[in-house]
Amino acid sequence: METILKLDRISKKFGRQTVLKDVNLTIRRGEIYGLIGRNGAGKTTILKSIIKLIQPTTGTITLFGATKGTTYIHQLRRTGSIIESPVAVDQLNARQNLIYYSKIHGVVDKNAVDETLKFVGLDTTGKKKFKDFSLGMKQKMGLAIALLNKPDFLILDEPINGLDPIAIVEFRELLLKLNQTQQMTILISSHILEELYHLATRFGILNNGMIIKEITKQEFEEQSREFIKLEVDNPDLATNVLRQLGCTDFKVVNDHLIHIYQLDVANAVIAEHLINHHVQLSTITREGLNLEQYFKQLLDETGDEHHV
Numbered sequence: 350m351e352t353i354l355k356l357d358r359i360s361k362k363f364g365r366q367t368v369l370k371d372v373n374l375t376i377r378r379g380e381i382y383g384l385i386g387r388n389g390a391g392k393t394t395i396l397k398s399i400i401k402l403i404q405p406t407t408g409t410i411t412l413f414g415a416t417k418g419t420t421y422i423h424q425l426r427r428t429g430s431i432i433e434s435p436v437a438v439d440q441l442n443a444r445q446n447l448i449y450y451s452k453i454h455g456v457v458d459k460n461a462v463d464e465t466l467k468f469v470g471l472d473t474t475g476k477k478k479f480k481d482f483s484l485g486m487k488q489k490m491g492l493a494i495a496l497l498n499k500p501d502f503l504i505l506d507e508p509i510n511g512l513d514p515i516a517i518v519e520f521r522e523l524l525l526k527l528n529q530t531q532q533m534t535i536l537i538s539s540h541i542l543e544e545l546y547h548l549a550t551r552f553g554i555l556n557n558g559m560i561i562k563e564i565t566k567q568e569f570e571e572q573s574r575e576f577i578k579l580e581v582d583n584p585d586l587a588t589n590v591l592r593q594l595g596c597t598d599f600k601v602v603n604d605h606l607i608h609i610y611q612l613d614v615a616n617a618v619i620a621e622h623l624i625n626h627h628v629q630l631s632t633i634t635r636e637g638l639n640l641e642q643y644f645k646q647l648l649d650e651t652g653d654e655h656h657v
């Protein structure tokens with residue numbers, strides 16, 4: 350699959366502070382890449398480096414195959430972005446803002462303004478000016494401006510930060526629609542892990558300027574799948590009992606540990622049957638990690654504090 354973006358050993362120093370350290374990251378067409386990291390981890394610095402708002406100290410960024418100069422700037426036109434907070438003209442309404450930005454961006458498609466307004470759901474906001482918009486409306490306005498020139502790649506810096514739960518769902522659905530119907534590739538940063546979980550196909554976990562883990566949603570689901578943890582003295586006998594109960598989806602992990610992935614039989618029923626069949630049971634608990642727990646565990650493993 351086509352590589353849209355490649356960061357190769359990107360480092361960034363602000364004065365004496367090293368903010369990014371050897372960041373490697375690859376995004377392929379059609380992916381929704383979720384960049385997770387707590388405040389100050391370096392997310393915005395990565396995104397700003399991609400769109401050339403800042404220059405990395407060392408390393409190479411390749412965007413649609415271009416690495417530098419005018420070819421890179423040319424490829425940047427295939428991206429749309431909202432970095433930090435959405436920017437639009439305070440005194441203009443939604444439609445006026447889009448007309449203004451379509452002129453700035455040299456958008457030639459005459460229908461682009463109305464189509465984009467409708468797409469983000471700002472086609473009925475009438476005369477209301479950008480300065481009077483709610484945060485959710487402002488984010489939609491930012492998205493609309495980013496979408497005007499029909500980008501292939503969308504870069505979003507914490508776009509759901511501060512939105513209420515309904516606005517979060519609406520915004521997420523817009524992004525999923527762009528990804529699914531237009532195969533738009535998306536790079537989205539957030540510390541709202543739960544939200545990225547419903548959106549991203551792959552996650553990069555950034556801590557202190559380093560990507561400490563990359564994991565696809567599928568890998569995460571396999572690793573974090575909920576299961577019942579059974580510790581027993583006799584796994585052979587225990588698995589026979591499980592089969593009698595209709596449990597077939599389990600894994601014998603070692604000579605005393607079984608993971609049951611079928612969760613429709615109550616722990617109490619399993620425990621009763623095992624005991625009736627003289628299996629000694631020392632543990633029966635439900636286990637599994639959500640993305641937030643996974644993230645915290647990773648940070649604990651790297652010996653860092655976590656504030657998410």
Ligand SMILES: Nc1ncnc2c1ncn2[C@@H]1O[C@H](COP(=O)(O)OP(=O)(O)OP(=O)(O)O)[C@@H](O)[C@H]1O
Pocket residue numbers: 363368386387388389390391392393394395540
């Ligand atoms: N222009 C700058 N000059 C000096 N230091 C900077 C500059 N921009 C960012 N930093 C520092 O770089 C570090 C990373 O900041 P960055 O904004 O990339 O983090 P972030 O992960 O996006 O955090 P947040 O979630 O709070 O937005 C911070 O310590 C910040 O103070």
